[in-house]
Amino acid sequence: MRSMTWRKPMPSDARMVFKGVIFEVWQWEQTIYDGSAVVFERLRRSDAAQVILVVDGMILLQEQYQPDTDRFLSLPGGRCEPDETPLQSAQRELIEESGYESDEWELFQTDEPTGKIEWKNYTFIARGGGKKQDTALDAGEKITHRWITFDDFLMLSDDPLFRSNSLIPTLLRARLDPQKREDLKKRLGIA
């Protein structure tokens, strides 16, 4: 898992200089090593949450289109709303995108995909559950579902359609180390 702490927090005098529909741009004056001051810039965007849903030993995978993308594979998930905890976002996205609810949730890993953007990606494990409603997709989503085995889940790390920068290293490490593989299987509740 990527460290959460390598970028220092933005200083308190940082100010928002632009607010778009997804991104905010923040700037501050930073004194650098020769004593001069330059404008530093960082972005903020809403955090995101995704879900590894495991039911009867199988993992839910989505195949998805969005208006500005080609086909890709992903886990259920999406953007956190301002009034939600990451867990609430994960639970909402799971039921909206798949119709499934689960009672057993655990935070699996947290990643910061890029240094100059304040943006966390939360991955949750949801063990067990059932379909509670039809999906309620956004008008900007087309999603189909399938259930895959644990071995297929690990091999997603070689699938060019699966683009999770946060999970690919985790899956590769589980393929590399039998102990990590067993630990992951156990955490997912797969016998």
Add this chain to the structure above:
Amino acid sequence: MRSMTWRKPMPSDARMVFKGVIFEVWQWEQTIYDGSAVVFERLRRSDAAQVILVVDGMILLQEQYQPDTDRFLSLPGGRCEPDETPLQSAQRELIEESGYESDEWELFQTDEPTGKIEWKNYTFIARGGGKKQDTALDAGEKITHRWITFDDFLMLSDDPLFRSNSLIPTLLRARLDPQKREDLKKRLGIA
């Protein structure tokens, strides 16, 4: 390697709505699946180039501080200037940060770290070379160097101070697959 093509190019009517010191914010109206139109947003920033420099079978690693980060490990590299090819950026960054020049260059991989930012990371291999000048660091950089073996290079994929989202999966795959390991070693020109 990550596919270069999953996000479609920005449409021709996209317009830049903000230009900061690093990031540009672009927006356009996108018709979504229910026929309605919403504002889509994407960022642009300068591409980046990094270098795997191999001299006498050893690889150059940097330990670095920047004013807004803790200590981290990286390869020589940095932002591409507007008038440069990625190769020119890699060559300039190598000599500025390390003082080294090399005659034998090859593009190793190209990555797009995140979907909503038009931003490519180029990784080059430079085989052989020598120190031509002292380093010429930016006032915002503090860098020290060391030479590491191929095995240590592979194990950077487990070092929390090494934060290359583009190289970590490549190194993990080389550890996982003896053929990929030999191929990588050969491409680096290490016997």
